[in-house]
Amino acid sequence: MAHIQLKNISKTFGNHTALSGLDLDIADGEFFVLLGETGAGKTTTLRLVAGLEKPTQGRVFIDGVDVADWGAAERDVALVLQQYSLYPRYTVRENLEFPLKSKLRRLPDAEIKDRVARAAKTLRIEHLLDRKTDRLSGGEMQRVSIGRAIVRKPRVFLMDEPLSALDAKLREALRTELKNLQIQLGATFLFVTHDQIEAMSMGDKVGVLNHGRIVQSGTPHEIYSNPRDTYVASFVGSPPMNLIDGKLVGGRAVMAPTAFELPLAGGTKAGVAAEGRPLVFGIRPEDVHLESGAPVEARVHDVENHGVEKILTLRVGDATLRATVPARTDVAIEQAVRFAWNPDKVVLFDKGSGINLRHAG
Amino acid sequence: MAAVRTSSEVAANRLAIVAVLVVTIIFLAPIYWIASTAFKPRNLATTIPPTVVFQPEISPFVKLFTKRSQLRTPPTPEEYAAAPWWERVVFDGGEKIVRDGQGQVQWSGYPSRFLNSLIVAITSTILAVGMGTFTAYGFSRFKVKGEADLLFFILSTRMLPPVVVAIPMFLMYRAVGLNDSHLGLIILYTAFNLSFSVWLMKGFMDEIPKEYEEAALVDGYTRMEAFFKIVLPEAATGIAATAVFCFITAWNEYAFALIMTNRRAQTAPPFIPSQVGSGLPDWTVIAAGTFLFLLPVAIFTFLLRNHLLRGMSFGAIRK
Secondary structure, eight states: OOOEEEEEEEETTEEEEEEEEEEEEEOTTTTEEEETTTTSSHHHHHHHHHSSSSSEEEEEEEEEEETOOOOOOHEEEEEESSSHHHSSSSSSHHHHGGGSSTTOOOHHHHHHHHHHHHHHHTTGGGGGGBGGGGGSOOHHHHHHHHHHHHHHOOSSSEESSTTTTSSSHHHHHHHHHHHHHHHHHHHHEEEEOOOHHHHHHSSSSSEEEEEEEEEEEEEEEHOOOOOBBBBHHHTTTTTOOEEEEEEEEEEEEEEEEEEEEOOOOOOOOHHHHOOOOOEEEEEOOOGGEETTTTTTEEEEEEEESSSSEEEEEEEETEEEEEEETTTTTTOOOEEEEEEEEOOGGGGEEEETTBBBBBTOO | OOOOOOHHHHHHHHHHHHHHHHHHHHHHHHHHHHHHHHTOOGGGTOSSSSSOOOOOOHHHHHHBBEEEEOSSSOOOOOHHSSOHHHHHHHHHHHHHEEEEEOOBBBSHHHHHHHHHHHHHHHHHHHHHHHHHHHHHHHHHHHHOOTTHHHHHHHHHTSSGGGEEEEHHHHHHHHHHTOOOOOHHHHHHHHHHHHHHHHEEEEEHHHHHTTTTHHHHHHHTOOOHHIIIIIIIHHHHHHHHHHHHHHHHHHHHOOOOHHHSSSSOOOOOHHHHHHHSHHHHOOOHHHHHHHHHHHHHHHHHHHHTTHHHHHHHTHHHHHH
């Protein structure tokens, strides 16, 4: 268990800047998810913590100690990867024993046996122990891979998209298992993923990474309800937050170029935003309601049925926005509907910088 | 899968089998020729048309390993009766085995040349493959400044015909006293094979995911331990394939062995044809020498055949 800090980290590979000025603080025992698109610098961050890469600039601290000169072995971290995560030619048991047989640890045989048995039991892979790794399914491989991490009792678990190569059902199951395991072990997890559902459902805290910088870091709820900028707003959530260009006129949102108006919850929000300044209004699809007496008329462009709910794509002039409605709502494509939004949930972004006005300044 | 085959597919398949058979026969014919000549009586070795059916004899091998001289008078019946079976077959051919003052049988030059071949080929193969593996690993895993140029430079050592440098090499070797020495040939063959070995092994190393070693590094192992425990077993296929090729090159090399060695370190390839020199050549003895010479490569390749086949298709089966 450990407290991890990355301070002002930059990393370049030749001309390519992977990370620039990255700050990260992961508390002891926290499940921290690093969320970002491919190429955002997630894996690089993980490798810096693991000691497989050295930062071009900045410092990495584990429990307050600068670990710049520590190799991967000395940092006592465990790594779980998306693929190639197991040693080929070895059986499952040999894979689990491998980290314990390092000269660095010198554990007695009985202890090794005991730890392997316990890890196998925790992950329910006891029946696989004598199997070769090439005879395992994807889910079993990832279980063993996690097992190889937990036998070590490392200070930090680093996971690089460990569930991404699995099929949907298995992914869901392992998601729950992994979260439970983390709670049970009380260990610090740094989990990297591009899947925002994984991030939201597993993380105690989520850091959104874009172009080598942490854009926002906070609890899943904070990230979801109060995104720092339009990038986070459109990246997190499925479907993502609706973002509509407009202006604030007399405390009402006036959309441009398509002229339609919606009320805002008055007071503070309207106060911050200068009247008439170009803005982007953000609203989550579940905060858009269909009502017969609602202020704006739209046409239904598309209907996606998700079982418990329907996701509608609405067209107002040349703007489109999505609304999540109960599955029993009866709508047809090209039908005219009226909608409103929940004025309390509207998030205002500056049009130029994309920054949430509540975060600015 | 029991896929239904059309008659044209069946016909094509049969045609392919016939083609494979024809090619195989073409390749095996010279080997059969050598093997059969090695067991023929001397008078049947050069008949026209060639003798196919004959009583196999062991005498060419006895002659191969011993020093002999022409009999001026046939052996007396007592001498013949007292001689062991292997001496009698030499008597039957009109020759006798040369013995020294103490009556010890004199060996021919063949066994020592064969041993030289083994020493030189095995040592240079181990050196070339070992150094090649380490070099390839370095190129594959680390950022080496001017990597492309260095690799090209390594390859360029193969770009001129080796014989071109034979004379200068001979002069240099004589100056430093490496001519007619095992070490000299070992250095030479290692140098020949090294560029090939580096390039081939680089390909195999690139195929091994670096995640394996990184996992080992994180698991508490040093780079060296990770190399020996994880990388080397994965590279076994590539090492086997590279070793076979290096061994064949070193084993069969003729031109440099002919120029650089004459007695002490002479290998089998220049020695075998040198027996043709005086008088009427005994082709059965030469065939016996060649036949034995073929065996080590055949055995080595046979032992590694599984690795070799996988090695050849390595890039294709991995994604």
